[in-house]
Amino acid sequence: MKDRDERELRRGLRAMVTEPPPGPPMTGVIEAARARRRRDRAGLGVVAVLVAGSLVLPGMLTRDRGAQRPLTPPPVPSAVASVAPMPRGSGPVVVGQQYHFDLYVHCGIRYTTFGGRPWRAAPEDTERYASYDVGRVYTLRGTMTLVSTDEARFRSDTGDVTATFRPVGRIEPCD
């Protein structure tokens, strides 16, 4: 009985497709495929440009406009309550708030990045740490305070090192 059913099914299926109507020429498939390939590549190009732009543009803006860019949120003069952790990445910093800060001093106290902006020590102190070995990472643990929109002050935990920083357009590498 089962075999008979299967034979009937085979015969029925074949009867359904005896006269296929003429279809479009297959050359159209090649044209459609090429158009789709071009579209896909164009889409990939746009994605690549967007990704590259999102990676490069913030850095360019920081470099070009860093000295002029206002800090957010707006300055809030207040007494310092306690030492706050540094915001992640280039998060905003608040005027008057102390932040835990590790100051990079490999080639002296020269440049740093704070609140997403580049800063330069005023004055620079290249003497104190100039003898440190190349290849080792030296940081001074302390706190950084945004005194005003154009001044930040660092103080080491030991209390013997202080430095004042001013906004700068870009950070120069060590000599």
Added chain:
Amino acid sequence: MTSSDAEFLEFAEAARLPLVRTARLLTGDWHLGQDLLQVTMMKVYLRWGRADRWDSPVTYARTVMVNTYCTWYRRRWRHEVPSERLPDNADAGDAAESVVTTDVLARALAGLPRRQRAAVVLRYYDDLPVEQVAAILGCPPGTVTSLTHRALIRLRRSPELLDDMAGER
């Protein structure tokens, strides 16, 4: 046109007829079948550079077609439901009896889930062995046996076919 394009066109023209018939049985409609064939061939063309790695371009195209049908159909034609009358009956031939039989079977097939329908078409129209159907559907051979078994039960219980068989008696 490159020599690769010419080879593809030669293959596509040769495979068109068997594949469009499979597509029609899968979709239940000649026009949708033509659409499915075009999309399938486009996908095959985009991978034609690797054709030397395929055991058989027709088998590869059939695999692409079934997978496209199972997924593409789900995305675009979720509204598909078995209908009282099929949209096309041009394949029914001249004899009135043949029209009725074909129409009844087509409606019963349209009531099957996609993978069951694909398994039935590949097994009973394309006459492929269970192992090959399993490779195309991307499942173990036991699953193919189960799919076809359940499809046959469903077809046997289908009211359209039962009525038709009762009429024959």
